[in-house]
Amino acid sequence: MPSIGIVSPQTMHFAEPLQLQSGASLRDYMLMYETYGTLNADKSNAVLVCHALNASHHVAGYYADNPKNVGWWDNMVGPGKPLDTDKFFVIGVNNLGSCFGSTGPMHINPETGKQYGAAFPVVTVEDWVAAQARLADQLGIAQFAAVMGGSLGGMQALAWSIMHPERLRHCLVIASTPKLSAQNIAFNDVARQAILSDPDYHGGDFYEHSVVPKNGLKVARMIGHITYLSDDDMAEKFGRKLRDIAASGGEYKFGFGIDFEIESYLRYQGDKFAEYFDANTYLLITKALDYFDPARKFDGDLTKTLAATRAKFFLASFTTDWRFSPERSREIVQALLANRREVTYAEIDAPHGHDAFLLEDARYMNMVRAYYEQVWKETTKEQAA
Amino acid sequence: MPSIGIVSPQTMHFAEPLQLQSGASLRDYMLMYETYGTLNADKSNAVLVCHALNASHHVAGYYADNPKNVGWWDNMVGPGKPLDTDKFFVIGVNNLGSCFGSTGPMHINPETGKQYGAAFPVVTVEDWVAAQARLADQLGIAQFAAVMGGSLGGMQALAWSIMHPERLRHCLVIASTPKLSAQNIAFNDVARQAILSDPDYHGGDFYEHSVVPKNGLKVARMIGHITYLSDDDMAEKFGRKLRDIAASGGEYKFGFGIDFEIESYLRYQGDKFAEYFDANTYLLITKALDYFDPARKFDGDLTKTLAATRAKFFLASFTTDWRFSPERSREIVQALLANRREVTYAEIDAPHGHDAFLLEDARYMNMVRAYYEQVWKETTKEQAA
Numbered sequence: 001m002p003s004i005g006i007v008s009p010q011t012m013h014f015a016e017p018l019q020l021q022s023g024a025s026l027r028d029y030m031l032m033y034e035t036y037g038t039l040n041a042d043k044s045n046a047v048l049v050c051h052a053l054n055a056s057h058h059v060a061g062y063y064a065d066n067p068k069n070v071g072w073w074d075n076m077v078g079p080g081k082p083l084d085t086d087k088f089f090v091i092g093v094n095n096l097g098s099c100f101g102s103t104g105p106m107h108i109n110p111e112t113g114k115q116y117g118a119a120f121p122v123v124t125v126e127d128w129v130a131a132q133a134r135l136a137d138q139l140g141i142a143q144f145a146a147v148m149g150g151s152l153g154g155m156q157a158l159a160w161s162i163m164h165p166e167r168l169r170h171c172l173v174i175a176s177t178p179k180l181s182a183q184n185i186a187f188n189d190v191a192r193q194a195i196l197s198d199p200d201y202h203g204g205d206f207y208e209h210s211v212v213p214k215n216g217l218k219v220a221r222m223i224g225h226i227t228y229l230s231d232d233d234m235a236e237k238f239g240r241k242l243r244d245i246a247a248s249g250g251e252y253k254f255g256f257g258i259d260f261e262i263e264s265y266l267r268y269q270g271d272k273f274a275e276y277f278d279a280n281t282y283l284l285i286t287k288a289l290d291y292f293d294p295a296r297k298f299d300g301d302l303t304k305t306l307a308a309t310r311a312k313f314f315l316a317s318f319t320t321d322w323r324f325s326p327e328r329s330r331e332i333v334q335a336l337l338a339n340r341r342e343v344t345y346a347e348i349d350a351p352h353g354h355d356a357f358l359l360e361d362a363r364y365m366n367m368v369r370a371y372y373e374q375v376w377k378e379t380t381k382e383q384a385a
Numbered sequence: 386m387p388s389i390g391i392v393s394p395q396t397m398h399f400a401e402p403l404q405l406q407s408g409a410s411l412r413d414y415m416l417m418y419e420t421y422g423t424l425n426a427d428k429s430n431a432v433l434v435c436h437a438l439n440a441s442h443h444v445a446g447y448y449a450d451n452p453k454n455v456g457w458w459d460n461m462v463g464p465g466k467p468l469d470t471d472k473f474f475v476i477g478v479n480n481l482g483s484c485f486g487s488t489g490p491m492h493i494n495p496e497t498g499k500q501y502g503a504a505f506p507v508v509t510v511e512d513w514v515a516a517q518a519r520l521a522d523q524l525g526i527a528q529f530a531a532v533m534g535g536s537l538g539g540m541q542a543l544a545w546s547i548m549h550p551e552r553l554r555h556c557l558v559i560a561s562t563p564k565l566s567a568q569n570i571a572f573n574d575v576a577r578q579a580i581l582s583d584p585d586y587h588g589g590d591f592y593e594h595s596v597v598p599k600n601g602l603k604v605a606r607m608i609g610h611i612t613y614l615s616d617d618d619m620a621e622k623f624g625r626k627l628r629d630i631a632a633s634g635g636e637y638k639f640g641f642g643i644d645f646e647i648e649s650y651l652r653y654q655g656d657k658f659a660e661y662f663d664a665n666t667y668l669l670i671t672k673a674l675d676y677f678d679p680a681r682k683f684d685g686d687l688t689k690t691l692a693a694t695r696a697k698f699f700l701a702s703f704t705t706d707w708r709f710s711p712e713r714s715r716e717i718v719q720a721l722l723a724n725r726r727e728v729t730y731a732e733i734d735a736p737h738g739h740d741a742f743l744l745e746d747a748r749y750m751n752m753v754r755a756y757y758e759q760v761w762k763e764t765t766k767e768q769a770a
Contacts, residue, residue, distance in 0.1 A: 021639075022637075022639035023639075024639070118641075121639070122639040122640060179625065180625070181616060181619070181620055181624075182616075182619040182620050182622075182623040182624055182625065182645070182647040183611060183614075183616045183619050183620070185625070185645050185647050185648065186607075186611045186619065186647050186648070186651055187611060189607070189645075189647070189648040189651060189652070190604055190607040190608055190611070190651065192641055193600075193603065193604050193607060193652065193655070194579060194604050196641060197600035197603070197604070198600075199584055215578075215582035215583075218578065218582070219575060219578050219579050219582070219604060222571075222574070222575040222578060223575055223608065226568060226571045226572060226575065229568075231566060231567075231568045234566070234567040234568050234571065235566055235567050235568070237567075238567040239566075239567055240564065240565070240567065240570070240678065252407075252676050254406075254407035254408075254409070254506070254507040254672075255507060256503075256577055256581060256668050256672065259675065259676075260567070260570050260574075260675070262567040262570050262571050262574070263570065263571070263574040266571055266574060266575070267574070267578065270578070283641050287639075287641065290644065290645070291637055291644075293625065
């Protein structure tokens, strides 16, 4: 299946302050986004794709100056792909607080003339949705054919359906949850502790010291990575395989360096991540995850929370995902059904844990494809009517 | 049930060098241990209790000068307890490399006259068993009525049954595994990375700098702690409960401090641990865990590995233990049965995850009690014969 090919990011500046859930506000800000496909005349074929922790607006295609930098959901979005850009106009938008272009901690705080650092306000999923809604306004999109996301992106899609019920006809929530569990929060907090206690973090103002809290970021990413993979998948890919068998003769090294392949893999992933990801962004995003809990305003009653929604829903979860297990998706499904919403739910038997939502899996991809074919039929029927 | 009361640790010095699995050797060393109950005339009622990661020789009772310092398995070992010290002579021994008294990284290296630090040799479960066997020799115990342990302690009990088949009549392996999985190793390696990358670790020689890598140890412990508890148990105990509700009015704090109870709990556990535990010991013990894999010599064939055993076995696992799940215990049970060994296996439906092996649970405790009653019957029958 061909990729959409060369794409280019765009930016949009917003001069009006954005009031945040915390009470703080961003005086002005910029969003970076990409679009794929063509917006139709009545602007009814737009699909917003929301990103998860370490992703960005770069959903599909690649850059002219860097063909290896392929979008994070390129297998999902493109011509002839499940979310078909020959039919839909797809928008990927980078969230506030990110380190990939939209206004974030490394940008200049207009109040101080210095980089924000830790002074960048804590943003929530709802704040992101508010910022995305303004982008939609500017693009003249009154209603999305669909808003879609996986994991943290799924939380944004769900928040859209609650905050702006009339602005999306379909809501696709993949490998997500209505709120983090205590264990989820615990893993996030350990990751934060690793960053906050790295002396190179400098209270968030490490930019001025020309250092990066690499050790903290590395440990944070290693922890995260373990929770994205399934135990079984790790067992199959790595098991107890030793690294450098040629050098070690298959013997243990009896030191604190690398013995096992899994150690080598995780340390490498951690090092790589620490090279490109921003520590303040990591803190912000884990907090956005922790704070997401739309049922909180309704005393924890998810059915009441979702009563406001008007969209049709597609949910998918993966059997070996122990970060956001199928049970968490089923909670959403049940609350939607209690509200008599139209729901399609796919529980995919896949070995790859939470990461499965990003990977090629014929059953999963076919479910999404079939769903979007329905969305497309509805969209064209409305156009014809 | 009364505790055994006031107990006192003892030490035994070993002048003969101990050859370690790594090829290194300890020129001389000291083991700290405690005993409870009375060794009978024919020395047939001795039970060795092996400890797990952060425990010690202090299995039961308390110290005269610190009545709050109660042994880590006081609910299991004592007069009238499942392992009844009115019948059995119980020995708790602190492992080499520990920070609780036996020769370890903070002791003086006779080769250099300086504290070992990171120069303390990497020790394995098998090395510990070898050291324990010498202690048994000195105490005149040719054969234990039982060797028992939970988690890493269970690995030692299992290693005893393989290395010294004639020296134990019963082997009790609780909440353990024949080897770590890739995921288990991954968690250990993240914990090690947190310690190794703490600038206060100073390559293991932090003693000379009068500092302790507290941040690294704290993160390591927080990670470990998450894996000891079950998701359900955490959900029940903490859920998404907020901390300091009085101060915050039940609102999020929108910062990187503590919002949730679970964060407060884990950070507190981490801080407490960093106060008393040694970073080098933590590294050593996680490596001992990673390296344990007795079937390695038999191309992974656990049945062949356990063919040498002669003991009768008791195994127990806990349904919500995701660190060493019941499946891991079943592997051992099956390999033993394939060798036609006598095995009692209890799979306990308990909510407390891996920690369950340390906690009060009537079904679990009654199973162990009933098993030891059998051991006692056999022991007295042999005496009578």
